[in-house]
Amino acid sequence: MAHAITPRSENFAQWYQDVIKEADLAENSSVRGCMIIKPWGFAIWELVQKALDGMIKETGHENVYFPLLIPLRFLEKEAAHVEGFAKECAVVTHYRLETNSEGKLVPSPDAILQEPLIIRPTSETIIGEAMASWVQSYKDLPILINQWCNVMRWEMRPRLFLRTSEFLWQEGHTAHATSEEAQIETLKMLDVYDDLARSYLAIPVIKGEKTENERFPGAVHTYTIEAMMQDGKALQAGTSHFLGQNFSKAYNIRFTNKDQQQDFAWTTSWGVTTRLIGALIMTHSDDEGLVLPPRIAPHQVVIIPVIKKDDSPEDMVAFCTKIRDDLKTLHWNDQPLRVHVDVKPSSSQDKFWTAVKKGVPIRIEVGKREMDAGLLSVSKRTGPSKERVSIPIQELSSFIQDTLSQIQETLLEKASTFCNTNTITVSSLEALRDVFSKDETHSLPFVKIHYHPSADQDTSVQETLKALKISVRCIPLDNTGQDGICLFTQKSTSQEVLVARAY
RNA sequence: CGGGGCGUAGCGCAGCCUGGUAGCGCGCCUGCUUUGGGAGCAGGAUGUCGGAGGUUCGAAUCCUCUCGCCCCGACCA
Numbered sequence: 001m002a003h004a005i006t007p008r009s010e011n012f013a014q015w016y017q018d019v020i021k022e023a024d025l026a027e028n029s030s031v032r033g034c035m036i037i038k039p040w041g042f043a044i045w046e047l048v049q050k051a052l053d054g055m056i057k058e059t060g061h062e063n064v065y066f067p068l069l070i071p072l073r074f075l076e077k078e079a080a081h082v083e084g085f086a087k088e089c090a091v092v093t094h095y096r097l098e099t100n101s102e103g104k105l106v107p108s109p110d111a112i113l114q115e116p117l118i119i120r121p122t123s124e125t126i127i128g129e130a131m132a133s134w135v136q137s138y139k140d141l142p143i144l145i146n147q148w149c150n151v152m153r154w155e156m157r158p159r160l161f162l163r164t165s166e167f168l169w170q171e172g173h174t175a176h177a178t179s180e181e182a183q184i185e186t187l188k189m190l191d192v193y194d195d196l197a198r199s200y201l202a203i204p205v206i207k208g209e210k211t212e213n214e215r216f217p218g219a220v221h222t223y224t225i226e227a228m229m230q231d232g233k234a235l236q237a238g239t240s241h242f243l244g245q246n247f248s249k250a251y252n253i254r255f256t257n258k259d260q261q262q263d264f265a266w267t268t269s270w271g272v273t274t275r276l277i278g279a280l281i282m283t284h285s286d287d288e289g290l291v292l293p294p295r296i297a298p299h300q301v302v303i304i305p306v307i308k309k310d311d312s313p314e315d316m317v318a319f320c321t322k323i324r325d326d327l328k329t330l331h332w333n334d335q336p337l338r339v340h341v342d343v344k345p346s347s348s349q350d351k352f353w354t355a356v357k358k359g360v361p362i363r364i365e366v367g368k369r370e371m372d373a374g375l376l377s378v379s380k381r382t383g384p385s386k387e388r389v390s391i392p393i394q395e396l397s398s399f400i401q402d403t404l405s406q407i408q409e410t411l412l413e414k415a416s417t418f419c420n421t422n423t424i425t426v427s428s429l430e431a432l433r434d435v436f437s438k439d440e441t442h443s444l445p446f447v448k449i450h451y452h453p454s455a456d457q458d459t460s461v462q463e464t465l466k467a468l469k470i471s472v473r474c475i476p477l478d479n480t481g482q483d484g485i486c487l488f489t490q491k492s493t494s495q496e497v498l499v500a501r502a503y
Numbered sequence: 504c505g506g507g508g509c510g511u512a513g514c515g516c517a518g519c520c521u522g523g524u525a526g527c528g529c530g531c532c533u534g535c536u537u538u539g540g541g542a543g544c545a546g547g548a549u550g551u552c553g554g555a556g557g558u559u560c561g562a563a564u565c566c567u568c569u570c571g572c573c574c575c576g577a578c579c580a
Contacts, residue, residue, distance in 0.1 A: 162580085309537070
């Protein structure tokens with residue numbers, strides 16, 4: 001039978017959906033825009049969560065939980081914030097259902113909320129309101145909190161993991177006595193995200209600052225980690241915002257400083273979402289399905305019994321279980337190995353391909369041959385799918401540990417090389433047009449250009465970008481700061497930005 | 504919310520033009536044979552043909568309305 005997965009070269013969007021389906025990560029639900037995250041997908045999220053949660057706590061933050069529902073008037077207080085989120089808010093207006101004359105359940109006209117509630121699209125407002133009551137003195141600062149929750153932003157065009165109306169995330173919120181401290185915090189959390197992406201997800205990301213147009217509604221500075229997908233499109237994989245005093249002024253987060261003066265706190269917020277799983281898929285996976293970096297693979301090793309006619313299935317399963325139990329006593333990257341024996345009643349071929357499509361880093365096939373010889377047939381997800389090596393049982397432990405490390409490193413290297421070789425610099429508008437006028441089947445690059453800050457407010461520049469279907473992704477933090485001429489305004493500037501097609 | 508496409512078994516589709524017994528492939532279930540690279544044979548189950556109205560002796564098929572999904576735009580983590 002042919003692969004159920006559309007090749008990337010044929011239709012990248014279809015490939016993405018096929019990978020999700022074949023790996024059984026998630027599916028669309030009966031509520032438009034809201035997905036069902038299935039066990040394999042959720043297990044990946046839990047591993048990301050666990051890793052990041054540890055980092056968040058390590059940097060001094062504590063977890064909290066705020067309500068799903070936010071009074072409508074809270075949103076109104078910060079002008080830019082309203083403008084950014086109002087058009088995608090779900091609103092709760094009633095608190096009771098009743099049966100109408102046609103026998104249908106409808107919101108009761110007698111049970112209209114005096115003040116509508118919105119389902120949180122993010123929680124700056126309600127957290128700001130609470131912080132105002134928590135802070136009186138500089139001694140109450142900093143406040144360093146985080147919550148893991150769901151949020152809702154009514155999306156016009158949902159895509160599994162990349163853009164769903166409801167999504168899971170963490171949102172960190174902090175308040176500080178000084179601007180400097182808050183800015184340090186903002187960049188510190190950007191570094192945490194960078195570390196998470198590289199060390200766990202093996203996704204090389206570019207740290208940068210968003211230009212004014214792309215900023216979070218209400219922020220003074222928005223920082224981002226941008227990742228390059230295999231089709232050359234950019235994906236914003238995490239953001240960290242320095243909110244200045246915008247929210248503390250809107251929500252009255254005031255304190256008395258050491259000089260006995262009243263001052264407004266300086267706040268930050270930062271988040272990553274289930275979109276990271278989309279980034280993961282589009283960074284590493286291939287035409288045979290999902291490819292998982294070992295550190296976030298729910299099963300790092302799958303053992304597949306190959307049972308033939310005259311074999312005793314019980315002996316085979318017992319043998320496999322023994323190998324699993326031995327491996328589970330091992331640690332890799334300070335975590336116990338995650339090993340699974342596939343004992344489903346399907347054929348060994350089926351199990352083999354299931355493990356491939358789910359991106360399991362290492363497969364071990366065990367049949368009579370292996371039992372007799374004491375040699376195990378081991379194959380890697382990142383190698384040719386039919387290539388196996390024979391490993392003596394006594395060497396298995398170190399082989400598995402080494403191979404997992406090697407896979408983890410290789411994935412990051414490969415993705416880094418791809419990103420680097422597909423990042424170019426151009427110095428004329430004609431060259432830029434040229435790059436993005438190729439047909440859609442070509443993988444597109446990230447393009448570095450000089451871009452004067454005033455171009456952001458120039459409607460003709462913005463129209464040019466729109467016509468090329470590209471956007472300014474970020475001002476990379478590692479820019480050299482050399483002067484050049486802005487492609488659009490012809491003004492001299494030291495500001496370089498990355499432009500790209502984006503998700 | 505605009506432009507395009509599509510709704511028929513769990514999934515993928517044919518049938519519609521030209522109205523007349525609800526089909527095919529995969530999957531699923533049972534049995535046997537298999538199992539080292541997405542198994543074979545035999546048997547079996549599964550449908551308010553997206554929904555509502557209309558035309559008709561008769562509608563998956565024709566007409567009207569509606570709902571939903573997908574793709575492309577605008578918006579966005």
